[in-house]
Amino acid sequence: xxxxxxxxxxxxxxxxxxxxxxxxxxxxxxxxxxxxxxxxxxxxxxxxxxxxxxxxxxxxxxxxxxxxxxxxxxxxxxxxxxxxxxxxxxxxxxxxxxxxxxxxxxxxxxxxxxxxxxxxxxxxxxxxxxxxxxxxxxxxxxxxxxxxxxxxxxxxxxxxxxxxxxxxxxxxxxxxxxxxxxxxxxxxxxxxxxxxxxxxxxxxxxxxxxxxxxxxxxxxxxxxxxxxxxxxxxxxxxxxxxxxxxxxxxxxxxxxxxxxxxxxxxxxxxxxxxxxxxxxxxxxxxxxxxxxxxxxxxxxxxxxxxx
Amino acid sequence: xxxxxxxxxxxxxxxxxxxxxxxxxxxxxxxxxxxxxxxxxxxxxxxxxxxxxxxxxxxxxxxxxxxxxxxxxxxxxxxxxxxxxxxxxxxxxxxxxxxxxxxxxxxxxxxxxxxxxxxxxxxxxxxxxxxxxxxxxxxxxxxxxxxxxxxxxxxxxxxxxxxxxxxxxxxxxxxxxxxxxxxxxxxxxxxxxxxxxxxxxxxxxxxxxxxxxxxxxxxxxxxxxxxxxxxxxxxxxxxxxxxxxxxxxxxxxxxxxxxxxxxxxxxxxxxxxxxxxxxxxxxxxxxxxxxxxxxxxxxxxxxxxxxxxxxxxxxxxxxxxxxxxxxxxxxxxxxxxxxxxxxxxxxxxxxxxxxxxxxxxxxxxxxxxxxxxxxxxxxxxxxxxxxxxxxxxxxxxxxxxxxxxxxxxxxxxxxxxxxxxxxxxxxxxxxxxxxxxxxxxxxxxxxxxxxxxxxxxxxxxxxxxxxxxxxxxxxxxxxxxxxxxxxxxxxxxxxxxxxxxxxxxxxxxxxxxxxxxxxxxxxxxxxxxxxxxxxxxxxxxxxxxxxxxx
Numbered sequence: 001x002x003x004x005x006x007x008x009x010x011x012x013x014x015x016x017x018x019x020x021x022x023x024x025x026x027x028x029x030x031x032x033x034x035x036x037x038x039x040x041x042x043x044x045x046x047x048x049x050x051x052x053x054x055x056x057x058x059x060x061x062x063x064x065x066x067x068x069x070x071x072x073x074x075x076x077x078x079x080x081x082x083x084x085x086x087x088x089x090x091x092x093x094x095x096x097x098x099x100x101x102x103x104x105x106x107x108x109x110x111x112x113x114x115x116x117x118x119x120x121x122x123x124x125x126x127x128x129x130x131x132x133x134x135x136x137x138x139x140x141x142x143x144x145x146x147x148x149x150x151x152x153x154x155x156x157x158x159x160x161x162x163x164x165x166x167x168x169x170x171x172x173x174x175x176x177x178x179x180x181x182x183x184x185x186x187x188x189x190x191x192x193x194x195x196x197x198x199x200x201x202x203x204x205x206x207x208x209x210x211x212x213x214x215x216x217x218x219x220x221x222x223x224x225x226x227x228x229x230x231x232x233x234x235x236x237x238x239x240x241x242x243x244x245x246x247x248x249x250x251x252x253x254x255x256x257x258x259x260x261x262x263x264x265x266x267x268x269x270x271x272x273x274x275x276x277x278x279x280x281x282x283x284x285x286x287x288x289x290x291x292x293x294x295x296x297x298x299x300x301x302x303x304x305x306x307x
Numbered sequence: 308x309x310x311x312x313x314x315x316x317x318x319x320x321x322x323x324x325x326x327x328x329x330x331x332x333x334x335x336x337x338x339x340x341x342x343x344x345x346x347x348x349x350x351x352x353x354x355x356x357x358x359x360x361x362x363x364x365x366x367x368x369x370x371x372x373x374x375x376x377x378x379x380x381x382x383x384x385x386x387x388x389x390x391x392x393x394x395x396x397x398x399x400x401x402x403x404x405x406x407x408x409x410x411x412x413x414x415x416x417x418x419x420x421x422x423x424x425x426x427x428x429x430x431x432x433x434x435x436x437x438x439x440x441x442x443x444x445x446x447x448x449x450x451x452x453x454x455x456x457x458x459x460x461x462x463x464x465x466x467x468x469x470x471x472x473x474x475x476x477x478x479x480x481x482x483x484x485x486x487x488x489x490x491x492x493x494x495x496x497x498x499x500x501x502x503x504x505x506x507x508x509x510x511x512x513x514x515x516x517x518x519x520x521x522x523x524x525x526x527x528x529x530x531x532x533x534x535x536x537x538x539x540x541x542x543x544x545x546x547x548x549x550x551x552x553x554x555x556x557x558x559x560x561x562x563x564x565x566x567x568x569x570x571x572x573x574x575x576x577x578x579x580x581x582x583x584x585x586x587x588x589x590x591x592x593x594x595x596x597x598x599x600x601x602x603x604x605x606x607x608x609x610x611x612x613x614x615x616x617x618x619x620x621x622x623x624x625x626x627x628x629x630x631x632x633x634x635x636x637x638x639x640x641x642x643x644x645x646x647x648x649x650x651x652x653x654x655x656x657x658x659x660x661x662x663x664x665x666x667x668x669x670x671x672x673x674x675x676x677x678x679x680x681x682x683x684x685x686x687x688x689x690x691x692x693x694x695x696x697x698x699x700x701x702x703x704x705x706x707x708x709x710x711x712x713x714x715x716x717x718x719x720x721x722x723x724x725x726x727x728x729x730x731x732x733x734x735x736x737x738x739x740x741x742x743x744x745x746x747x748x749x750x751x752x753x754x755x756x757x758x759x760x761x762x763x764x765x766x767x768x769x770x771x772x773x774x775x776x777x778x779x780x781x782x783x784x785x786x787x788x789x790x791x792x793x794x795x796x797x798x799x800x801x802x803x804x805x806x807x808x809x810x811x812x813x814x815x816x817x818x819x820x821x822x823x824x825x826x827x828x829x830x831x832x833x834x835x836x837x838x839x840x841x842x843x844x845x846x847x848x849x850x851x852x853x854x855x856x857x
Contacts, residue, residue, distance in 0.1 A: 051706045053854040073710045081706035087699040089618060090512065092600075099604030100614055104707040125599035129435065129512065140703065153706075 002029045004064060004151055004182040005050060011058030012045055012206075019045040021206035022059065027184055027199075029150075032177050034197030035186040036287065042206040043186045044084060047155045050184075051081055063151070077106050080149035084156035084186075086136040088128030094139045095124030101143040113146040119168050133160035145172055152176060152183045158192065170195055190283040202287065210286075217286055222255040224279040225264065230272030239264055250274075332447035336455035340429050348463055351421045355414065356470045362410045363478045365799050367402045369653065376400040378651035383408060387640050389535035393545065396560040403480040404559045407488050415550055416524065418467060418496035422460045423520045426503040429456035432513035434591050443590060453504060453585055457578060460500035468493035484558040491553035494570035498549045499524060501577030508584035511593035549573055611709050615717040619688060623725040626684040630677055630729060631736035637673045638740020638754070645669040657801050659823045666746070670737065670754065671820035675797045677737075678761035679790060679815055681729055682768040686786045688722045689772040693780055699856050711850045719773055719842050726769070727762050734758030753822040760818050760826030763834035767814035768793070770841025777848030780855065789814070 005027035012020040020042050027033040037043050048054045049061055052072030061068050063075050088097050098117075102108030117124055120138045131139065137160050144152060158169050166189075173183060173196050187193050193200060194214065201211040210217060222243065227233075228250055236252070237245055241260030246253045256264045268276070341348075369375055382388060383397035383405070391412050396404035430453055433439040439452060468489035475485030499520055506519040527548040534545025545551040552566040588594055607613055645658065645665035655661075659668030692715065695701045705714060737758070738751035772786040796805065796813040810816050814837075817830040 048702075048854070051702075053702060053705060055851075055853060072705075073708050076706060077708045079706070081703060083699065083702055085699060086703070089700060091621075092604075092617070093602065095602040096600070096604040096608070100608060101703055101707055103604070103609040104611065104614070104704060104709050106708050123599075124602040127600055143703075 002064075003027070003062075004029045005033075005062070005184060007046075007050075007059065007061040009059035010046070010049060010056050010061055012042075012049060012054060012056050018206055020049070020056065020059075023203070023206060024208055025201055026211070027182060029182050030177075030180055031198040032173065032183040032185060032196050034193035034200040035184055035203065036188065036190070036193060036200060036283075037203035038188060041203045043203060044155055045206075046203070047081075047153055047184070047186060050153060051076075051079070078149055079151045079153060080105065080144035080147045082137075082140045082144045082152075082154045082157040084159055086140040088131065088136055088139060090127065090129040092128055093125055094122060094128065094131060094135070097128060097139055098124065098143040098146065101140075102147055105147050105149065107148075108143070108146040109148065113142065116142040116146055116172070119172070120165060134162065134165070137161055138165070141169065141172075145176065150181055152181060154183065155186045156188070157185070158187075158189065166192065190287065194283050200283075214283070218258065218280050221281045221286060221289060222257055223261055223281065224255050225253070225261075225268075226277045226279075227252045227268050228274040228276075229268060230274060233268060233271040236264070236267065239267060329448040329450045330454055331451060332445065333451045333454045333458070336442070336447065336451055337458055340455055340459045343429075344425070344459070348425070348459075352463065352467055352470055355417055355421075355467060356474050358417075359406070359414070359471055359474045360478070361795075362406050363402060363474070363480075365803065366405055366410075367478075368803070370400060370402045370405060372651070375651040375653055378654050379405055381646070381650070382644070384539070385643060386536050387644055389532050390636075390640075392554045393535045393541040393551070394539060395554070395557045401559070403475065403478075403484075407558050408554075411488065411492070411554065412528075412550075414471070414492045415495045415553055416528075418464065418492045419499035419524050420521075421467075422464060422496040422500035423503045423517050423524075425460050425463065426456045426500050427507055427513045427516045427520075429459070430504070431507040431510070431516045435511065435513050437591075439590060450582060450585065453507075453581065457500060457504060461497060464493035464496035464500070467496065481559065484562050487556050487562045487564065488558040490564075490567060491556045491558065491570075494567045494574070495549065495553050497574040498570050498577065501574040501581065504578050504581030505584060508581060508588060509594045511591070511595075611704075611713045611717040612720060614704075615721045619691070619718075619721050619725065622684065622688070622691075623721075623729070626681065627725075627729040627732050630681060630733045633677060634673075634733040634735075634737035634754075635740040637677070638670070638737040638742075638750070639744050641666050641669055641741050642744050642746070659820065661823075664823055666741075667823040668820070670741065670750075671757065671823040672797070674734070674737065674754065674757045674822075675761060675815055675820060676794070677733055678730060678758060678765050679793045679797055681726055681733070682765045682790050682793070684729070685722050685726055685765065685769040686772050686783070686790065688718065688725075689769070689776055689783055689786075692718050693776060693783055696780070696854060697856060701854060702856065705854065712846055715773070715776075715846055715849050719769065719846075722769060723766060726765060727759070730758040730762050730765075731755055750822075756826065757821035760821050760831065761815060763831045763838060764793075764815040764818060766838035767834055767841065770838040770845070773845035774841045774848070775845070777845035777852070780852075 003026060005025060007023055007025045010020045010023040010025075011018065023042065023046060025035075025046065035043055035046075045054065049056050050063060050068050052068040052075070055069050064078065066075055068075055088094070092100070098113065099108070102113070120142060122135065122138045122142060126135075128136075137157065141157055144154070158166055161169065170192065173185070176183060183196075185193065185196060197214065199211070199213050200217065201208050203209070229252065230250070232250060233247065233252055236242055236247075236254065239260065240263070241257035242264060243255045244253075252268070254264075265276070370379065379400050380397050383391070383394045383400070388394045388397070391409040394408065396408055433442070433452065442452065468486070471489035471492055472482065472486040475488065476482040502523050503516060503520045507513070507516040510516050510519065527550045531545050531548035531550045531554070534542045534548065534551065537544060541551060541555065546555075549570060552569045555566040556563060584594060608617055645668070647655075647662050647665055650665070655665065657668075657672065658665050659671060661668065701714070705711065734755035734757060735751055738754035741750040741754065742748055768786060768789055771789060772783055775782050775785060793813040793815045796810055797815060800810050800816070814834060817827065817834055819825060819827045819830070
């Protein structure tokens, strides 16, 4: 598998603000890579560096082994971009804007263009000014996906789209993946990333704090176990990696670190297991683990609601 | 607080409630507008005041001798005079009568422009950007933003009237007539604030609203000029134009205030129409619905050059039409203005110093003047480039296979070729005007060459703007200073006996003033090299800097 995007120690500063602070991001060719983080974490800055619109102050970025600043034009023939906040030309129609962006990249597939316009229910005859936010977003999505680009860079592409269009978007991305294209999907819609992404990188304060497959990341985090045993289970609190243990009338509930799951379940088996439910951590919980302390700090001056 | 408000509303009559509610929040919005205009509005007001001071100073030199006054009499009478005004006071010309009677037109137009932009920016532009939605979701009445914009515009025009009056007084002219002139200018401002209150309801786009009000201004000028051409001191036709009312106050001749009642009446009617139209439409919508356009781009629209041309097309076209029309007028009136009978030594000097070639001298000066004006289009063009970048439309384009060089280079190419085409068309039109007034056909060719000879100078202005855009994009506005200075040197350089180095600072003064002199080809070549050098520097710097978004 070749590498589509690789950055090492990327730094970008604006005055005293470090928008990117040693960012290491790797995206393999052919995967859909979820790029997660809250507003202001540095997602858009990263993407604009990858597009050669910004020059990093430190570190290296490579796309297909080339420098995105020096070889911007060469690389852009293989890339398509959807910004998070699409601005269109007021006196050009949506259809004209799609053609324009497509042709400037080196052409687009008319059949695919027609198909996408129909699937997204876009009216291409309207002038740029008259589109709603969602419709402007659709124009950029159609322009990007109607191209033959191998690498799609999508910066919160579905902000402003309704749930029906979200479904269409997910279909279209799956199709793009099936065609072998690579997708960098920046988002803060967790369900979208869970549904689409093969691998996920979580960015915080301009750094990648965690990166890997969803399954792998779940392994690194806690699974919640609810169980009923015929005999009262004892000794669980002595096992490693057990948290938030609650026991009442044979009902047991606890969270366990991924690596200690096996030991814990084997231990429960010794007490006559009647029922067992496990909840893998959701992406939401993964995010909360990385950002939970911020929430706690902001939640009414540390009354300890979140721990 | 909510409870007390509801209680109060319930106790008042329904009519009072709806009126009060429609204007809720006006005070806050006025403060908000003033906060946003804290640089722009003072710049307009002080700029206009400084312009008046400049005119007063320059013209006291031009009205010093009887010979010069005889000369100015010619400018204030006949068809030429009608361009500027009905010509009150031309029988006994003084500096203040000349400034008010001829240069008054500049102040009318600029006050109208200030008011049009102010009202459109705080009403339609806000709706267009969607910011108005956020404002109106607060405790803000339906008519509050229009009212706030109009109140600020009215205040600005009152302030302008007082500033102009005190400038005239400070230069030793009568204070009450000064106030009358100031009020006449302010009244024009009020009328066009009202007219913009209407156009801003009709269209969904702020620029179109200003354009429509500007068209009204153009028609008002044409009606007044035609009316004043029919009869000295104005015919009934003149009185149909709001610009005539401002002239008919006759400051410094036998001042009278009552024509301004007409201005106030029209302003009031326009504002009332604006309110009633505004009440009939939804937020963000216009009275004219937007039409659908082409579902796909035209086949030729595939290179960055074609795209930039498509985006700049209408601006290029309108500038060319406007300047070519001015050229036709300039040429057509040439014989009359360059008539040596009664012309002062000073003016002969301005027109090149030779009595035998006054027409050529006059045409040469106007060619220079109109070329500098075309520089405005170039600076606005580069500000549009900056707009593309800052508003985020450049991002997706530069994320395609278009290099920075190709993108900015396309703009520079389209603007350069556009201005050369514009100068060619204006030159031909000026020549045609001259020929129509009875001169030799060779003027068409001569004037075309004369205008083209100035192209390198105006391209240096584009070069300066391009260089600033690449190196320090926030400072593009500095180019305006260069345009203002070039205009000043072209019009007053000779009159004010500026030293050579001060003349040479203007990029427009190095290629001679054809058709009087031949074009200096060495000067042309050097200016062209400087222009290209500046543009390349701008391109190279742009390739090296980050793209800036809001």
